[in-house]
Amino acid sequence: MRLFANLLITASLIVGVIGCATAYVPRLSLGDEALIGLTLNSPAGASAESADDGRLVPLALKDTVLTAEVLASLRDAGVTRVRVKEFAFARWSEWWLFAIGSAGLAIGAGMVRRAGRAALADSAGAMNPTSSGPDALLDDARTRVAALRDRLAQLPPGESRLRAVIDTLGQVQRTSLADFVAARPVLLARLGMGGFARLMDSFSAAERQVNRAWSAAADGVEHEAMTCVARAADLLDRAGERLGSESRAAG
Numbered sequence: 001m002r003l004f005a006n007l008l009i010t011a012s013l014i015v016g017v018i019g020c021a022t023a024y025v026p027r028l029s030l031g032d033e034a035l036i037g038l039t040l041n042s043p044a045g046a047s048a049e050s051a052d053d054g055r056l057v058p059l060a061l062k063d064t065v066l067t068a069e070v071l072a073s074l075r076d077a078g079v080t081r082v083r084v085k086e087f088a089f090a091r092w093s094e095w096w097l098f099a100i101g102s103a104g105l106a107i108g109a110g111m112v113r114r115a116g117r118a119a120l121a122d123s124a125g126a127m128n129p130t131s132s133g134p135d136a137l138l139d140d141a142r143t144r145v146a147a148l149r150d151r152l153a154q155l156p157p158g159e160s161r162l163r164a165v166i167d168t169l170g171q172v173q174r175t176s177l178a179d180f181v182a183a184r185p186v187l188l189a190r191l192g193m194g195g196f197a198r199l200m201d202s203f204s205a206a207e208r209q210v211n212r213a214w215s216a217a218a219d220g221v222e223h224e225a226m227t228c229v230a231r232a233a234d235l236l237d238r239a240g241e242r243l244g245s246e247s248r249a250a251g
Contacts (some may be wrong), residue, residue, distance in 0.1 A: 035071055195247075
C-alpha cells in the first residue's frame with residue numbers, strides 16, 4: 001500500500017502543479033469583460049514583422065494593460081492564453097486540476113500514515129509479550145517516585161535519605177523508565193508521531209529530574225536530591241495525564 005500511496009502522491013503533485021501553473025494564464029476565449037484591465041506579466045503574441053536582428057516582435061509587451069483592441073489583435077494572431085499579474089478564481093479554467101491534485105495528496109498522505117501505523121503495530125506486536133504496557137510502566141514509576149517523596153519526609157536527614165534515593169531511583173531507572181522508552185513502537189502505533197512527541201516532552205522532563213535526583217544523592221547533596229525527587233513526582237503525574245489525554249485524542 002505504501003508504494004501505491006507514494007505513486008499517488010507523486011502523480012497528485014504533478015497534476016496540482018499543472019493546475020497551479022494555469023492560475024495566472026487565462027484563456028482569451030473568455031469575454032472581454034473578464035480580461036480588460038489586466039496587466040500582462042510577459043510578452044504575448046508575435047507580429048508578422050521582425051526586428052533587425054531577425055527576432056520576432058511581440059504584439060504586446062510585458063506590463064501592457066489589456067484593452068479591447070489589444071485583445072482583438074492577440075486573438076487575430078491565434079494567441080489562446082496570456083500570462084497576467086492578477087488572479088481571479090473565475091478566470092482559472094483549470095482549477096479542477098489543482099483540486100484533484102490536492103485531494104490525491106490528502107488521500108495519499110492518509111494511506112502513508114495508515115501504512116506507517118500498521119508497520120508500527122506489527123513492530124509492537126513483536127515485542128516481548130511478558131513485558132508490561134507503557135501505561136502500567138508509567139504508573140509504576142509514578143507510584144514509586146511519589147512513595148519515595150513521602151518516605152523521605154519521614155526519614156532522618158543524612159545517609160538514610162541519600163541511600164533511599166539511590167536505591168529507589170536506581171531501580172526505577174533500570175526498570176520502569178527504561179522499559180517505557182523501549183515501548184516506543186507501542187506508543188507510536190497508538191498516538192501517532194505528534195501525540196508521541198508531546199508525550200515524550202513531558203516524560204523526558206520527568207526523567208531528567210529522576211536522573212538529577214540520583215546524581216545529587218550519589219554526590220551527597222541531600223537538599224538537591226529531595227527537591228528533584230519532588231519535581232520528578234509532579235512531572236511523572238503530568239506525563240501520566242498527558243498519556244491519558246493523547247490516548248483519548250487518538251481514539
